[in-house]
Amino acid sequence: GAVVSQHPSRVICKSGTSVKIECRSLDFQATTMFWYRQFPKQSLMLMATSNEGSKATYEQGVEKDKFLINHASLTLSTLTVTSAHPEDSSFYICSARGNATASGYTFGSGTRLTVV
Amino acid sequence: GQQLNQSPQSMFIQEGEDVSMNCTSSSIFNTWLWYKQEPGEGPVLLIALYKAGELTSNGRLTAQFGITRKDSFLNISASIPSDVGIYFCAGRRTSYGKLTFGQGTILTVHP
Numbered sequence: 001g002a003v004v005s006q007h008p009s010r011v012i013c014k015s016g017t018s019v020k021i022e023c024r025s026l027d028f029q030a031t032t033m034f035w036y037r038q039f040p041k042q043s044l045m046l047m048a049t050s051n052e053g054s055k056a057t058y059e060q061g062v063e064k065d066k067f068l069i070n071h072a073s074l075t076l077s078t079l080t081v082t083s084a085h086p087e088d089s090s091f092y093i094c095s096a097r098g099n100a101t102a103s104g105y106t107f108g109s110g111t112r113l114t115v116v
Numbered sequence: 117g118q119q120l121n122q123s124p125q126s127m128f129i130q131e132g133e134d135v136s137m138n139c140t141s142s143s144i145f146n147t148w149l150w151y152k153q154e155p156g157e158g159p160v161l162l163i164a165l166y167k168a169g170e171l172t173s174n175g176r177l178t179a180q181f182g183i184t185r186k187d188s189f190l191n192i193s194a195s196i197p198s199d200v201g202i203y204f205c206a207g208r209r210t211s212y213g214k215l216t217f218g219q220g221t222i223l224t225v226h227p
Contacts, residue, residue: 006158034214043119043204043217044159093158097212105215107151107158 002028004096006108013084013115021079021111023094029074030096034105035067038091050077084115122205122218129195130226137203137221138189145207148181148188149215153202162203163190195225 003026013019023033032051036044048064050056050071058064066088068080077096081088091112095105120139129135139148147166151159163174165181165188172179178191188207192199205218 004158009156032212041220041222043219045217046214049214091156095158095215107160110156110158112156 002096002098002106004030004094004106004108006094006111008111009109010112011114013113015085015115016083018080018082019084019113021081021092021094021113023077023079023096023108025075025096025098025106028096028098030077030098031074032097033071033077034095035069035077035079036093036095038093038110040091044093047079081113084113086115089113089115120205120207120216120218122221124221125219126222126224128224128226131196133195135192135195135199135223136189137205138187139205139207139218140187141207141216142186143209144185145209145216146185146211147208148179149206149208150177150179150188150190151204151206153204153220154200159204192223195223197225197227199223200225 005024007022035047038044046059047062048056048058050069052071052074056069071077091110093110095107097105120141122139149164150162153159163172163179168185169183170181176193202220202222204220206215
């Protein structure tokens with residue numbers, strides 16, 4: 001089945017630094033990847049949708065200059081949290097779909113970001 | 117962004133009991149999905165529903181796509197301790213569109 005690998009699983013960084021999170025589709029080509037943010041005991045909130053080779057589409061209220069998304073290949077998308085602050089601490093999750101996947105999208109295992 | 121209305125928010129049940137949770141929306145979806153999320157992990161797909169009225173089972177899990185296309189339910193029969201987790205419904209308006217998630221149902225199963 002479709003497998004999505006997300007790395008790192010957890011990261012602690014200092015306030016003001018940038019952090020990059022990778023999302024890879026291991027056995028299929030991911031035409032589209034979605035990035036979510038989840039606070040404790042809350043639902044997943046979509047941050048942005050990225051299509052391979054084009055600019056990401058951000059949801060309302062999400063700062064595109066703060067959350068940089070790159071989807072340069074059909075198997076890799078990255079989310080970079082720039083100039084991180086403690087309020088950016090959260091659980092970030094990616095999901096991916098391929099051209100042949102009209103079913104539920106496959107999710108990565110998530111990244112726990114803690115900004116100190 | 118818009119969320120689906122999922123209920124109940126949490127459930128505390130005894131092992132062996134049946135569980136039912138549902139999601140409603142003010143707008144139509146063409147796909148309903150049910151996911152389970154365990155602590156520190158991403159959601160895992162349980163059941164996908166594609167047609168109004170569709171009833172689908174996956175082991176002890178059964179889900180239905182409402183006739184109006186604005187609701188769905190998930191039933192778990194004969195619950196076991198490993199059913200513990202957060203269950204999310206999600207709706208999709210187009211075949212390859214983005215998902216809208218419910219608020220989640222936290223399930224606790226007492227042995």
